[in-house]
Amino acid sequence: MNTNALIPHHSPPPGHARAGLSRVISAINTADFFPAMLDYLRSIVPFSGAFITHLHPKRPPDHIYDNVRAERHREVVDQYLDTAYLLDPVYDVFLSGRCNCAMRLRDIAPDQFLRSTYYQRYYKNIALRDEMAILVPQGNGAIFYSLGRIGDEPRFSSRAVRAFEAEIGIIGALTGKHFERGHSGPVASEATSPDRMLSAALDAFGEDILTAREREVATLILKGHSSASISTVAGIAVGTVKIHRKNIYRKLSISSQSELLSKFLRSVLS
Structure with a gap:
C-alpha cells in the first residue's frame, strides 16, 4: 500500500486549539x-x-x-x-x-x-x-x-x-x-442533479435496457450497500434484490461489481 500520496505534516502539540x-x-x-x-x-x-x-x-x-x-x-x-x-x-x-x-x-x-x-x-x-x-x-x-x-x-x-x-x-x-470576502468557487453554466447524473450514467452504459428499479439497485450496489441493506432502503425483499442484481449483470454483459464500477466511471467521464 502506497502511503506517499500525502505531503507529510507534523501536528502541533495537543491542547493549543485557541493558539492558532x-x-x-x-x-x-x-x-x-x-x-x-x-x-x-x-x-x-x-x-x-x-x-x-x-x-x-x-x-x-x-x-x-x-x-x-x-x-x-x-x-x-x-x-x-x-x-x-x-x-x-x-x-x-x-x-x-x-x-x-x-x-x-x-x-x-x-x-x-x-x-x-x-x-x-x-x-x-x-x-x-x-x-x-x-x-x-x-x-x-x-x-x-x-x-x-x-x-x-x-x-x-x-x-x-x-x-x-x-x-x-x-x-x-x-x-x-x-x-x-469574495473567495467563492466558480459557477457552472449548467446544473444537473446528482440523481439525474447517476441515472444518466447508468442509462449510458445500460443502453436504456435497465428498468428504473434496476437503476436504483445498481446505484445502491455502487455505493456499497449489501443485498440486505438494499432491501431495507428500496423496500423490496432480499430475494428480489438478488434477482435484480443478476438481471443487471446479464443485461450489461458483466460478471462482477468491479466491472459495474468501471462502466459507471467511464460513462460519467464520457
Whole structure:
C-alpha cells in the first residue's frame, strides 16, 4: 500500500486549539487561510491528510485546497472531483440536508462500503486509514473538510468527533467570513442533479435496457450497500434484490461489481 500520496505534516502539540485562532483570523481573505485553518484543526485533533471542497446540490464540487502530492493529483483529487464524489457517503449526508457537523466515514457508510469495489479502488488507493468529515454551510452548498489519517495511524475516536463538534461554530464562522470576502468557487453554466447524473450514467452504459428499479439497485450496489441493506432502503425483499442484481449483470454483459464500477466511471467521464 502506497502511503506517499500525502505531503507529510507534523501536528502541533495537543491542547493549543485557541493558539492558532489569531493566525486564522489574520489569514482571512488571503492564500494562507486554509493552511492556517488546518493547523488550527490539527491542534484540536491531529491528522495528516487534508482535501477541502465546496459541495453543491446540483453540480460537481469545486476544489478548494489539498495537501496531496503533485504526482498523485490525478489519481486522488481529480478522480474525486470528476466522478467519485457521486458515490461518497459524505456527499449523501450533504444531500440529505445535514450541515454544521463532524462525522467519521465508518459512522455514515453503507454496511458493505469497506468491501465495495469503489472503496477498494479509490479509498485504499490513497492509503486512507480513516476519514473525518466536517461540513459547514456556504451559500446553498457546504465546505467539506476531509481530514485523513493514513498508513498505520490510529483511527479517529468518538472523542475526536465530539472535539470537532465543540468547535464547529468557530470553524463555520471563520470559513463563512473568508468566503464572504469574495473567495467563492466558480459557477457552472449548467446544473444537473446528482440523481439525474447517476441515472444518466447508468442509462449510458445500460443502453436504456435497465428498468428504473434496476437503476436504483445498481446505484445502491455502487455505493456499497449489501443485498440486505438494499432491501431495507428500496423496500423490496432480499430475494428480489438478488434477482435484480443478476438481471443487471446479464443485461450489461458483466460478471462482477468491479466491472459495474468501471462502466459507471467511464460513462460519467464520457
